[in-house]
Amino acid sequence: MFSRPVSTAVRCSRSFTSLVPAEHAFINGKWTRSNDGQTFPVYNPSNGDKLTAVADMTATETKEAIKRSETAFKEWKLTTAKERSMILKKWHNLLISNRDELARIVTLEQGKPLSDSQAEIDFGASYVEWYAEEATRVYGDVIPSPTRDSRILVTKGPVGLCGLITPWNFPLAMLLRKASPALAAGCVVIAKPSEDTPVSALAMAKLAHDAGVPDGVLNVVTASTSRTPDVGMELCQNPKIASISFTGSVEVGKILLAQSASTVKKCCMELGGNSAFIVFESADIDAAVSGAMASKFRNTGQACIASNRFYVHDSVYDEFRDKLVATMSDKLVMNDGLEPGANIGPLINSASIDKIKRLVNDALSKGGRAALGGACCPDRQGNFYQPTVLTEITENMAISQEEIFGPIIAIQRFKSEVEF
Numbered sequence: 001m002f003s004r005p006v007s008t009a010v011r012c013s014r015s016f017t018s019l020v021p022a023e024h025a026f027i028n029g030k031w032t033r034s035n036d037g038q039t040f041p042v043y044n045p046s047n048g049d050k051l052t053a054v055a056d057m058t059a060t061e062t063k064e065a066i067k068r069s070e071t072a073f074k075e076w077k078l079t080t081a082k083e084r085s086m087i088l089k090k091w092h093n094l095l096i097s098n099r100d101e102l103a104r105i106v107t108l109e110q111g112k113p114l115s116d117s118q119a120e121i122d123f124g125a126s127y128v129e130w131y132a133e134e135a136t137r138v139y140g141d142v143i144p145s146p147t148r149d150s151r152i153l154v155t156k157g158p159v160g161l162c163g164l165i166t167p168w169n170f171p172l173a174m175l176l177r178k179a180s181p182a183l184a185a186g187c188v189v190i191a192k193p194s195e196d197t198p199v200s201a202l203a204m205a206k207l208a209h210d211a212g213v214p215d216g217v218l219n220v221v222t223a224s225t226s227r228t229p230d231v232g233m234e235l236c237q238n239p240k241i242a243s244i245s246f247t248g249s250v251e252v253g254k255i256l257l258a259q260s261a262s263t264v265k266k267c268c269m270e271l272g273g274n275s276a277f278i279v280f281e282s283a284d285i286d287a288a289v290s291g292a293m294a295s296k297f298r299n300t301g302q303a304c305i306a307s308n309r310f311y312v313h314d315s316v317y318d319e320f321r322d323k324l325v326a327t328m329s330d331k332l333v334m335n336d337g338l339e340p341g342a343n344i345g346p347l348i349n350s351a352s353i354d355k356i357k358r359l360v361n362d363a364l365s366k367g368g369r370a371a372l373g374g375a376c377c378p379d380r381q382g383n384f385y386q387p388t389v390l391t392e393i394t395e396n397m398a399i400s401q402e403e404i405f406g407p408i409i410a411i412q413r414f415k416s417e418v419e420f
Helices: 059-074 083-099 097-110 114-137 171-185 198-211 228-237 252-264 285-296 314-331 348-366
Strands: 026-027 030-032 037-042 052-056 141-143 152-154 159-164 190-191 219-220 241-248 267-273 273-277 307-313 371-374 388-393 407-412
Touching: 026 198, 052 198, 059 159, 059 190, 059 228, 083 097, 083 114, 083 171, 083 198, 097 114, 097 171, 097 198, 097 388, 114 171, 114 285, 159 171, 159 228, 171 198, 171 241, 171 407, 190 228, 190 314, 190 388, 198 219, 219 314, 241 252, 252 267, 273 285, 285 307, 285 314, 307 314, 314 371, 314 388, 314 407, 348 388, 348 407
Parallel strands: 159 190, 159 241, 190 219, 241 267, 273 307, 307 407, 388 407
Antiparallel strands: 026 030, 026 219, 037 052, 141 152, 371 388
């Protein structure tokens, strides 16, 4: 079954979270408004309700955050590995003790089922715990010298100010994965979370500060869609930023790499994918269906590692399709993420809905067929799209060439490996 009616108990969002005050970002250890007082709204993708508003920062406030971070770095880089480790351990403990509230924040602003959000908190916190331990294991090296009168020693130190730009699909885990090693190494952070999910990042920063992370060491600059390009450009082109880390689309990654080139920054890019799922004629079809369910529908298909292109051998094509449709119809429950039993939530925003519509309609117009789903959910609010199975897919369809990022399985038929 795909849809159950949402209860009115989760519709009220006036009291969103006590961890983060409305209309602020987090700079230099303080809740900070934008210079012009502008804010932007954060919505619940399950029903369209406004959850809160956060500060809409510009390049000017980003420069101020960088300036504050530069000052903080002078002291933070002098702390011992043990001191940083102890702070990160306290941070980890606070993340775990606030697990339920953090998971609720993630579900409300991102839409994923609450159980998935709870798993994300555990997953993200594990990075903090890991790097808290690794902070004390950053060893140097001694290299044999080619001459008798010299000694070669290698020591390691922090690179400096790090600009972290994170996505909305795993808003807490992705930022924790980037920020915790930076802090463990003695670096300082200016984070720019997605405009769709900024509250998770702000809550994380608040708990870090409570754990003892000094003012200016971990900053969160929030910005709307219209102001994000200027904030990103400032992070990439400001010579005081030593490193840029980004998780997101290939297109945006290319832009950030180009902007970072003028100051020759260290860059770490985790960009989109178009993973293949291949079912050969010798496959255990029940196991293949189980694998397809696990690899596709996590976070409603909104993951860069989600399987996109499904290639199924002609001899088992019909069996795989029929068993997949039956399993999806039986196992997938689409609903508000706070509702018990939900395992498929909404897409993040209306732009994602429009993209899925475009890909599905293009496939259907070129000979594809919908064995299941294939449409939005007009009977309910929010950004919901039916879990869908498309068959008779070919390479000339856009859905075969683009990252889907939604609950769509598009199956192509093949007869020989040489077709790949």
